[in-house]
Amino acid sequence: MDETLAIELRGISKAFGPVQANKDISIQVKRGTIHGIIGENGAGKSTLMSILYGFYRADSGEVFIGGKKTEIPDSQAAIDAGIGMVFQHFKLVENFTVLENVILGAEDGRLLKPSLAKARKLLKKLADDYEMDVDPDAIIEDLGVGQQQRVEILKALYREADILILDEPTGVLTPAEADHLFRILKGLRDEGKTIILITHKLREIMEITDTVSVMRRGEMTATVKTAETSPEQLAELMVGRKVLLRVDKMPATPGDVVLEVENLRVVDDRNVERLRGIDLTIRAGEVLGIAGVSGNGQSELLEILGGYAKGTGVIRVNGQQIDITGSASVARTRRARGIAHVPEDRQREGLIMDYRAWENIGFGYHDDPKFNSGLLMDNSALKADCVDKMERFDVRPPDPNLAAKNFSGGNQQKIVLAREIERNPDLLLIGQPTRGVDIGAIEFIHQQIVALRDQGKAILLVSVELDEIMALSDRIAVMFDGRIMGERLPSETNQGELGLLMAGITEDAA
């Protein structure tokens, strides 16, 4: 029995139907350390943590908490064993106060008052100890995401968690908020808590963890001390081959103006102004990157340019003004004008998940005469086109009859990219090109974007991944609250400056 181990898993296996999500996984997590678990989407990280938190039962294997063999049949057992979990998507009651959320499910008795008082005292102590200041009486929906996440951590601490599991915690945070979170986590570690950080971001692993375990295809491929490894080595362990982490590209050679946007405003259904006067220009042969925390108007910008939102202002493509007051079906005329769109959420918008690959390959272009013969659609033409595109974009498996939902995230994205890029557009709108995409495919997708730029196309890139924006953009515009806070050249700026702009702080205001 080893008292210094907070968690030990021995030989955990779990299968879902034909898929072995976890295969004979053994791992030791030392008490008082930050232990990273890194791996691509579908590598089995979340399954492993779900077993630890009692959502799934392992098919075989044993769990030891603090050196003691522990059965975890449900999440209450996990909480009793001192495990706290902070999910990627928060589990908070939006219209409750912070205090009410913290005690929810852990009330001491029938009356709330004693629990609330106790929680209030604890919150004050934690705020002092770890910079975790959150107004205990604030309503959750009024808080920013960074603060909501702190409430999740407070919930776990209130339940006296010794082991804190965080699943992709920085996905929704600005760089400054992420730094703050990391300071909190380090403070907790120094107090003796154990932290497991699940992420796919190499930078975070290198920055904050003490030890890192790499998962690939359901197996634990390595556990190494962070100080003794490098991002390149980790990437290789994740993917199983050497990966280029940088994007190789030549300086841009911008040509004529392709897209001009002036004073663009969009008001949503709830009468909130989501775009508050956007001005921007993109020339042929350059990538304009839009940085920003998600929800600051980037989606609305893509939607109105893609032709399915209404607004006011002026949009000119190749010098011609386009109608932005019209109805939904203008998305088709946008395509006819040479605007291709890889939407932010490929599963919701870019693909029909139940359609087979060949049905998706013409989606949005299904009016094209080459996909039709008389009254009927020419399914064999679509299939032939799909086989062709799958080969050129290395979609795996190259089976046009497979439904979109059965491809991995990266291969789904390749299907969308193949469809949009191969139309030879003048302007490509591309949102979150690598969200939920494995590292190997990221490399490929980035190469495609750069290649398209080098062919003299204008590209509007929206991404919440600052690394991606920095790597691909020729110019960077930062959006905050429906406005563009400023434009920078990647060579003349840094993550810190962009991070401030993303939080809405400009030099004049500071």
Next chain:
Amino acid sequence: MNDAMPKWADIVLIPLINLALALFVSGLVVALIGKNPFEALYILVSGSVGSAYGWGYTLFYATNFIFTGLSVAVAFHARLFNIGGEGQAALGGLGVALVALSIDWPHWALALPVAVIGGMVFGALWAAVPAYLQVRRGSHIVITTIMFNYIAAALMVYLLANVLKVPGSASPETARFIEGARLPNAADILPWVGFSRSTPLNVSFLVAVLACIGVYFLIWRTRLGYEIRAFGHSEPAALYAGISPVRITMLAMLISGGLSGLMAINAVMGEAERLVLDPVQGAGFVGIAVALMGRSHPLGVFIAALLFGALYQGGAELTFEMNGMTREMILVIQALVILFTGALDNMVRSPVERMFLSRRRQPSAPLPTTPMTPGGHPDDAKVEP
């Protein structure tokens, strides 16, 4: 489409298992009231498909259910729940009757195409109002279509009692159609099979078969069908692709209403040969069960309609032949079939899918990329409280 099983398993095997379960539970219920379930089953089967007489009624009912089932199925593909089949079919009856009574039709072959158009147009227009209210006013189509059933019923009563009634007659129905506007029945067309002179089965059955084929092409081969299905799967994706929700909702409901309206060809022109009060007789609602059981696929709808036709006819025989089997008992059996084929479908589906998966897993080599499961990535299965 699901890749877990072959298509035949999806539209034939699973409904059959569901049906077997439904009949098993029905048998228990029959046994509970002290009757012999095997005898009941024998009467049910022989009464529906054991004679030319039985077939005549089974296929006649099935014709109705094919039309209403296709109607619901087309709307389902656009994720619209049209439960207004009753009203749309009633209005279709009005359209058919107006055509049949309008001129002195020399031959049914001339009257039929025009009556088809009449029935479809009236049914479609009756569905168009709820569709329009949904796209422009946001009134939910489930609510409005069901309300339109009542409005249709009231309208029919008014028209038949005040406008279309034969002067001097006491019954609320139109005059009998003239010879050239009556559809020949199975006994006329296939005299050697042994259908009785009065069999209700008529040429509309062939129209129904054509409708199945037409709907198949519409949904899976035309651009409109492609757009309808895309819209049904994901409205945001449809918007992204430039598919107008207004256009698709209107068109899908017009087609759906038109198919319901077509049912009147069978009931009004084929059987009653006049317009009576309530020519639909609940077939609009049965269409929902038929579409559910048939997985909104024309072939599935066809098979399910045959089954429900047999249940209707066999059930009628059962009340007739077996003492103590009331109409309510028949309703229980039909409800069990609907319950097992519609609501409890997944209970059978998941184990069967697993069976096919494990059978497929062994022979085939692992895929070259990340492991997959039908239904998505392993992480997608993550349960969150």
